[in-house]
Amino acid sequence: MHLLIPFAASHDENCLAILPSLNLPHLQKLLSRLTAQPLDAGDELSLSPPHERALARPLGLPVQDGQIPWAAWQAQKRPDLVPVHGGAWALVTLCNWQASAHQVTMSQIPMKDLNAAESDQFLSTMQPFFNEDGITLYPLEPGHWLAHGAVFAQLRSASPDRVLGRNLEPWMPQSTQANSLIRLMSEMQMLLYNHPTNTLREQRGALPVNAFWLSGTGEWPAPLRTTQALEPTVIPHLRDAALLENWRGWREAWHALDAREGLTLLQASARGEAVQLTLCGERHAQTWHSQPLTLRQKIKSFFGPQRIQDLLKQL
Known part of the structure; x- marks a missing residue:
């Protein structure tokens, strides 16, 4: 486990x-019973x-910043996408941007209360524009699509968990190949502005879909590195409160x-x-696992295990 x-x-x-x-x-x-593995150090x-x-x-999966190929990983699990498993992929997530005089902020990602019918309506409208740029969209779940296209091969992209509630400028794709995607984002904002599905959403008090975000970009690694590690169960319960800075x-x-x-x-x-x-x-990130404690660790535990609050402060 x-x-x-x-x-x-x-x-x-x-x-x-x-x-x-x-x-x-x-x-x-x-934690007093487990052994710590080396810290996976990074920055915010x-x-x-x-x-x-x-x-x-x-x-x-390869761990390269901004290029963990989550979309290609999802595509590999889809039998209906076997003919196009190769190449480069991205995750397209519908979202809401809020513009002010000084910045554009990611207001909501993923979209709340977005049903399958609405997602399909947006897909039908947006697909031709993606096609013009050599990108094919495949529905994954409401508000989330897989995108297949050569432009994603070396593209670095930010996780949605990095951008919610934040000014988007520092997180936008920066490479030269991203220019066409930035243009596509602008075109979709104009297209979605008066979209009839958004009119209906706003009538029921829901935020409109006025943009999309790209993440999980890259190619499927061939061959995939094998690993004997235990696949984790992700516990998402802290996410919403943390991103909303609701610390209580x-x-x-x-x-x-x-x-x-x-x-x-x-x-x-x-x-x-x-x-x-x-x-x-x-x-x-820090991992602890079942493994006999070293003599040094036993001595440290004898004087009392490190408080979990202090461990969290170091993350």
């Missing part, structure tokens, strides 16, 4: 202020956040997570099962 917990920490001063009141008894006890400006890097490695809600989500998943993992460890825990902040 391997649990991967994104948004486990933030260096936001309000998050740091609330950390001392975080009470995670099950995970605290579990990386295009691929720590939790995506930590998930990619056990899957055997984040703390409550942490407490609920510890009471459920934390207890389950602790019980598995107590039964002698192999367990792993990966905690991911904005910059770094």
